[in-house]
Amino acid sequence: MKASWVAEKNSVETSLVSGAELFIQGLQNEEVDVLFGYPGGAVLPIYDALYKAEMKHVLTRHEQGAIHAAQGYARVTGKPGVVLATSGPGATNLVTGIADAMIDSIPLVIFTGQVATNVIGTDAFQEADIVGITMPITKHNYQVQRAEDLPRIMKEAFHIANTGRKGPVLIDIPKDVAVKTAEIKETACIHLPGYQPTLKPNILQVKRLNEALLQAKNPVLLTGAGVLAAKAEKELAAFAEYHQIPVAQTLLGLGGFAAEHPLCLGMAGMHGTYAANMALYDCDLLIGVGARFDDRLTGNLDHFAKKAVIAHIDIDPAEIGKNVPTEIPIVGCAKETLSAINQIADEKGDYNDWVIQLSQFKSEYPLTYKTNESELKPQKLMQILHEVTQGGAIVSTDVGQHQMWAAQYYRFSDPNRWITSGGLGTMGFGFPAAIGAKVGKPELPVIAVVGDGGFQMTLQELGVLQDWGLPVIVVIVNNKSLGMVRQWQEIFYEKRFSHSLLDIQPDFVKLASAYGIDGKLAETEDEVKEALTSALASKKPFVLDCIVTADENVYPMIAPGKGLHEMIGVRG
Amino acid sequence: MRRIISATVLNESGVLNRLTGLLTKRQFNIENITVGHTEDPAVSKVTLTVWVEDDRKAEQLVKQLHKQINILKVRDLTNMALVSRELALIKVLTTPDTRSEIKMLIEPFRATVLDVSLENVTLEVTGDSEKIDALIELLRPYGIKEISRTGLTAIPRGTQKKVLELHPYSIM
Ligand SMILES: Cc1ncc(C[n+]2csc(CCOP(=O)(O)OP(=O)(O)O)c2C)c(N)n1
Ligand SMILES: [Mg+2]
Numbered sequence: 001m002k003a004s005w006v007a008e009k010n011s012v013e014t015s016l017v018s019g020a021e022l023f024i025q026g027l028q029n030e031e032v033d034v035l036f037g038y039p040g041g042a043v044l045p046i047y048d049a050l051y052k053a054e055m056k057h058v059l060t061r062h063e064q065g066a067i068h069a070a071q072g073y074a075r076v077t078g079k080p081g082v083v084l085a086t087s088g089p090g091a092t093n094l095v096t097g098i099a100d101a102m103i104d105s106i107p108l109v110i111f112t113g114q115v116a117t118n119v120i121g122t123d124a125f126q127e128a129d130i131v132g133i134t135m136p137i138t139k140h141n142y143q144v145q146r147a148e149d150l151p152r153i154m155k156e157a158f159h160i161a162n163t164g165r166k167g168p169v170l171i172d173i174p175k176d177v178a179v180k181t182a183e184i185k186e187t188a189c190i191h192l193p194g195y196q197p198t199l200k201p202n203i204l205q206v207k208r209l210n211e212a213l214l215q216a217k218n219p220v221l222l223t224g225a226g227v228l229a230a231k232a233e234k235e236l237a238a239f240a241e242y243h244q245i246p247v248a249q250t251l252l253g254l255g256g257f258a259a260e261h262p263l264c265l266g267m268a269g270m271h272g273t274y275a276a277n278m279a280l281y282d283c284d285l286l287i288g289v290g291a292r293f294d295d296r297l298t299g300n301l302d303h304f305a306k307k308a309v310i311a312h313i314d315i316d317p318a319e320i321g322k323n324v325p326t327e328i329p330i331v332g333c334a335k336e337t338l339s340a341i342n343q344i345a346d347e348k349g350d351y352n353d354w355v356i357q358l359s360q361f362k363s364e365y366p367l368t369y370k371t372n373e374s375e376l377k378p379q380k381l382m383q384i385l386h387e388v389t390q391g392g393a394i395v396s397t398d399v400g401q402h403q404m405w406a407a408q409y410y411r412f413s414d415p416n417r418w419i420t421s422g423g424l425g426t427m428g429f430g431f432p433a434a435i436g437a438k439v440g441k442p443e444l445p446v447i448a449v450v451g452d453g454g455f456q457m458t459l460q461e462l463g464v465l466q467d468w469g470l471p472v473i474v475v476i477v478n479n480k481s482l483g484m485v486r487q488w489q490e491i492f493y494e495k496r497f498s499h500s501l502l503d504i505q506p507d508f509v510k511l512a513s514a515y516g517i518d519g520k521l522a523e524t525e526d527e528v529k530e531a532l533t534s535a536l537a538s539k540k541p542f543v544l545d546c547i548v549t550a551d552e553n554v555y556p557m558i559a560p561g562k563g564l565h566e567m568i569g570v571r572g
Numbered sequence: 573m574r575r576i577i578s579a580t581v582l583n584e585s586g587v588l589n590r591l592t593g594l595l596t597k598r599q600f601n602i603e604n605i606t607v608g609h610t611e612d613p614a615v616s617k618v619t620l621t622v623w624v625e626d627d628r629k630a631e632q633l634v635k636q637l638h639k640q641i642n643i644l645k646v647r648d649l650t651n652m653a654l655v656s657r658e659l660a661l662i663k664v665l666t667t668p669d670t671r672s673e674i675k676m677l678i679e680p681f682r683a684t685v686l687d688v689s690l691e692n693v694t695l696e697v698t699g700d701s702e703k704i705d706a707l708i709e710l711l712r713p714y715g716i717k718e719i720s721r722t723g724l725t726a727i728p729r730g731t732q733k734k735v736l737e738l739h740p741y742s743i744m
Pocket of ligand 1: 477
C-alpha cells in the first residue's frame with residue numbers, strides 16, 4: 001500500500017517552488033499582462049519575484065489609484081484587472097475601489113499581503129482583517145493558508161471574477177506563505193461546487209417574451225452594462241432592428257447601442273432624455289437587458305412602467321424581481337439570450353405609431369442648454385470633445401455634473417469606450433481609470449473628463465503619466481465648485497451653498513508642469529479645440545483646465561421621490 | 573412572515589461570516605440560526621429562521637444566499653412538510669412543595685430532569701418551537717432562572733404532498 005503510494009507520487013512531475021513564484025506562475029497561466037500595485041513589507045517576497053520575472057507592473061502613487069486603474073483596464077479590455085497591495089493600510093486603501101467594482105460588476109483579482117500566519121490575530125504591525133472587511137464588497141475572497149493552495153485559488157479567483165456576473169475577488173497572502181516552498185503537481189483544478197452561473201436561457205421564458213412582443217404595442221428595451229460585459233452589442237442591434245423596438249440605456253450601458261441609431265432614445269434615469277424616460281413611463285412591454293433597475297434609473301417605483309409587462313434578462317437571478325416585479329424572468333447571459341430570441345423570431349408586432357411618437361419626442365425635446373457667447377458651456381465642451389475625437393476616444397469620467405454632461409453629450413457609438421463609476425459614484429475614479437484604460441488600449445485616444453473637485457482626490461497619479469509618458473488627456477471641467485452638490489443645494493436647499501464652492505484652487509497647469517506634463521488653461525471654445533487637437537496629435541500626456549460656466553445645472557432632472565414622467569428642465 | 577431557510581454550505585472558514593453579513597447588509601432579521609455538520613464532513617447545514625415582509629423579500633433572500641460561492645444549496649422550507657426540532661434547557665426554581673408538581677407538569681411534554689439541586693431543577697425538552705414556548709409559559713409562575721435554547725433545525729419529510737410549487741423565477 002505504502003510502496004504504491006510512493007511510486008504514484010513519484011510518477012507525477014513535481015517541483016519545489018515558493019508561494020511568490022507560484023503567484024507569478026498563476027499570473028502567467030491566466031495570461032495577465034500587467035499588474036497595478038504598490039509595494040510594502042508584507043508583499044516584499046512577491047515584489048522580489050515580480051522583479052525577477054520582469055512582469056509589467058504599473059506603480060501608482062496610491063493604492064486607490066491602482067485599483068481604479070485596474071477597473072479602467074478591465075472595462076476596456078474585458079479581461080480582469082489585477083491589483084497588488086501590501087497588508088494593513090495598503091489593503092484598506094483599496095476598499096473604495098473594491099466596493100466600486102462590486103456594484104458595477106467589474107472583474108478584478110486583487111492580491112493583498114498579510115502578516116505572517118503565526119501572528120495573524122495578534123494585532124501585529126500592519127495587520128488588518130481585509131478578508132473580513134471586504135466580505136460584503138467582494139464576489140468572493142480567500143486567505144491562502146498554504147503555498148500549495150495558491151495555484152488552485154488563483155485559478156478559481158480568475159474564473160469567478162470574469163464569469164457569471166463579473167466582480168472583484170480578493171486573495172490575501174500571508175507573508176510566510178509567499179516565502180514557503182511547496183511541492184506542486186502540474187495542474188491545479190477548479191473546485192467550485194457552489195458556483196455554476198446560468199448562461200443559457202430557459203427556452204420557455206424566451207418564447208413567452210416572443211409572445212409578449214406580439215401582444216405589445218409600445219415595447220421598449222432598457223439596456224445596461226450586462227450587454228457590454230457579454231459582448232452582446234450585435235445581438236442587441238439585430239433584436240431591436242428586427243422588431244423595431246426603441247432602446248433606452250442606463251448610464252453604464254452607453255455604447256452598447258449606437259447613440260446615432262434611429263431607434264436609440266439615449267440615456268434614461270435621473271438625468272436621462274425626455275424620450276427615454278417617457279418611453280419607460282408609457283411602455284406596455286419593458287425588456288430589461290443586463291440592467292438592474294437601480295433607483296437613479298427608475299425614479300419613484302410607484303410610477304415606473306406601471307402599464308407594462310416587465311421582462312428581465314439578467315445573468316444574476318437575484319437581480320430579477322429585486323426592485324421591480326417581473327412577469328417574464330429570463331436568467332441567462334445577454335448574448336446567448338438575445339441570440340436565442342433572434343433565432344426564434346418570426347412574426348413581428350407593429351410598433352410604428354409608437355416609434356414615430358418617440359421620434360417626435362426626440363426632435364421636440366432634445367437635450368438642450370442655453371448658450372452664452374462669453375462663457376464656455378460645459379455641455380458644449382463635451383460636444384467639442386466628441387467632434388475633435390470623432391466620437392472614437394475612450395472617455396473616462398469622474399463623478400458629478402461633468403459626468404452627466406459627458407454621458408449626455410458625448411454620444412457613444414462604440415462599445416467599451418465609456419468608463420464611469422455608476423453604482424458607487426466614486427469621486428477620484430475617473431483619472432486613474434483613464435490610466436488603466438490607456439495601458440489596456442494604447443492604440444485609442446483616452447480622455448479623462450474630471451471635475452475640479454474629484455480630480456484633486458487622485459491627481460497624484462499624474463506621476464504615472466510622467467513615469468510612463470502615457471498620452472492620457474485630462475480635461476478638467478472647472479466650475480470652481482463641487483457642482484453636483486451645488487446644484488442640489490440650489491434646487492433643494494434654497495441656495496445655501498454649504499461647503500460646495502471651491503474658491504481656493506491650485507493652478508492645475510502649474511501642477512501638471514511640476515510633473516513635467518504640458519497643460520493649458522482654456523476659456524473659450526476655440527481655445528479648447530486648438531489645445532485638444534494639438535494634444536491628440538502630440539501623443540503626450542496633457543492637462544487641459546477648462547473654465548466653464550460656474551452655475552450651470554444638469555437638466556433634465558428628476559427630483560428624488562418623483563417619477564420618470566416628472567422631469568424638470570426639459571427645455572434646458 | 574416567518575421563513576425557515578436551510579442552506580447547505582462548504583465547511584470553510586468565513587462562510588458563516590459571509591452568510592450572516594449578507595443578511596445584515598440586506599436588512600433581514602435573523603430570529604435564530606443553527607449550524608452543524610452533515611453526513612459529508614466537507615459540508616455543513618445551516619438552518620435559519622428569519623422574518624421577512626413578503627414573498628418577494630423571501631425570494632430575494634434565497635437568491636442572495638444562493639449567489640454566495642461557498643453556499644451549495646438553499647431551500648425555503650417554510651411551505652414544505654417538515655420535521656423540525658429545537659432543544660431547550662430550562663432551569664426552574666423549586667421548593668420542596670413544587671418539585672413533584674413540576675415533575676407532573678412536564679410529563680406530557682416528555683421533558684426530562686437533567687440536574688437537581690436544593691433550589692432548582694434543570695429540564696431538557698425537545699420539540700417544535702411552539703411546544704417549547706408552551707412549556708416555558710407553564711413553568712414561568714414557578715420562577716425561571718435561566719433558559720438556553722438551541723434554535724430550530726429542520727429537514728423536509730420523506731414524502732411531500734404533490735403540490736405544484738410556485739416558482740415565479742426560472743432558476744429555482
Ligand atoms: C468620494 C466621494 N465623496 C463625495 C461625493 C459626493 N459628491 C458627488 S458629486 C460631488 C461634486 C463633485 O465635484 P466636481 O468633482 O468638481 O465635479 P462637478 O460636479 O463640479 O462637475 C460630490 C462632492 C462622491 N460622489 N464621492
Ligand atoms: Mg466642479
